[in-house]
Amino acid sequence: MKFQYFIPTKILFGCGQLEKLHKQKLPGKKALLVISGGTSVKKYGYLARVQEQLDKAGISYVIFDKILPNPIETHVTQGAELAREEGCDFVVGLGGGSIIDSAKAIAVMATNEGNIWDYIFGGTGGSKMPRIAPLPIVAITTTAGTGTEADPWAVITHQDRNEKIGFGYDQTFPVLSIVDPELMLTVPEKLTAYQGFDALFHSTEGYLNKYTNPLNDMYALKAIELIGKYLPIAVKDGQNIEAREQVALANTLSGMSESIGGCISEHALEHPLSGHNPKLEHGAGLIMICEAYYAYWAESSLVNQRMIDMAKALGKQDATKAEDFVAALHDLIVACGVVDLKMSDYGILKEDLKMYTEVAFETMGSLFKADPGEMTFEDCLKIYERSYQ
Known part of the structure; x- marks a missing residue:
């Protein structure tokens, strides 16, 4: 019997846990806040609640709101460029699996050269290992589907090649995840x-x-x-x-x-x-x-x-x-x-x-x-x- 156990993520689980975000030791002073290109997190007030928590914690942030249900390489690149331009020192993913997966990939590319596909194993990926540690990742999930708040994996699609491939390693585990079922009540x-x-x-x-x-x-x-x-x-x-x-x-x-x-x-x-x-x-x-x-x-x-x-x-x-x-x-x-x-x-x-x-x-x-x-x-x-x- 041989196995490795490594899940370094701190998980806050339960109704009302989002309200404890501002009390946590967050991994930086300025966040890239990644959300979907849709309207649900705004419509149901989830974005406003996270913004309030970051304000209480004294954290500044910039919003990146382009992520698709099947996230694509182009948006990873754009998100990483915004994180660098704005001097963000960590990434917050607010949404479902596609959002948090994108946050992980953006965190990698905010600190490393090239394109996310250089680091993808499989298909036309370059199979390289990132040289520099990614920005820390905070995951706030609004769905119950991928489990990405408790694993290192991110699935991204290359929009020009129709390749949909998973990627991840020890450093793409979120440092903090909030699983608040109250944020899931509005899922159709x-x-x-x-x-x-x-x-x-x-x-x-x-x-x-x-x-x-x-x-x-x-x-x-x-x-x-x-x-x-x-x-x-x-x-x-x-x-x-x-x-x-x-x-x-x-x-x-x-x-x-x-x-x-x-x-x-x-x-x-x-x-x-x-x-x-x-x-x-x-x-x-x-x-x-x-x-x-x-x-x-x-x-x-x-x-x-x-x-x-x-x-x-x-x-x-x-x-x-x-x-x-x-x-x-x-x-x-x-x-x-x-x-x-x-x-x-x-x-x-x-x-x-x-x-x-x-x-x-x-x-x-x-x-x-x-x-x-x-x-x-x-x-x-x-x-x-x-x-x-």
Whole structure:
């Protein structure tokens, strides 16, 4: 048994925790405050509340408000340039996974030369390690989906190449994260579901990862259990604070699982879909392929007991075979009202599935190495084909 445990982030979890931001020892005197190009954090007052907290702490700030739902390399470059021009000494990401991921990438590029793609491993990335430590990162999450507040990873898309690739190392962990479920009450029904399934699959993939360890297993199974029980409630009643809180906890646990376990090929298969089709929400893409994906592992008989464990965690207490997890997963998809998702509705063409398979191996090939068994090109193509509607 060999594993590394390193999660250096201070996490403030719970309702009302945002109000404690000004009492924290913040890592600088001037922040780049990264938010989305949309209106939600302004509309619901979250930006104003963070600004108030920074003012109370005596922190000056400049706002960068261009980030897209699938964040792109161009905006990372622009954010880093603004941070340098304004003399920012740390970065605050306020929003969902795309915002915090962007904050991490911006923090790296604010102190290092070149382009973020010089440091990306996979695809056309340069595979370099940053020479200078990034600016410190503070994460304030308003969604429960990626777990990025508790892991080092940032997923960025190169807008000219349609490559969507994860990046991260020890120094891109946030130094401070605030997980306040009150900031999640306004997330719409469908996005609540998409984000919740993303957190679920971080945990299920981590549990099947051949390099998993007992600590990862503990985090992953608890996250699966909480999502199975509370995600349908949060989807149907977004104002249910208990459900929001429990799904937020599952999300943070899934980030911890990501930190010490890691994803496998399911995420490798989704990234080309949303990388080439930016209007496709990452969680929706995962839902589209998940049943065929986990049916593949059930049919392989390589991880029978682990899939039984996951089925029981999802609520199917009488599970006795790997296929029971696929059945429990389908039930959860139905309960969350996302059973009708179709690739074709997002412009994905069946004749392009071979191309998406090629991209999965080219850009995220490292994830296949953590699979519990070999998954071939033909296996991946069949998963896409079985998922296509």
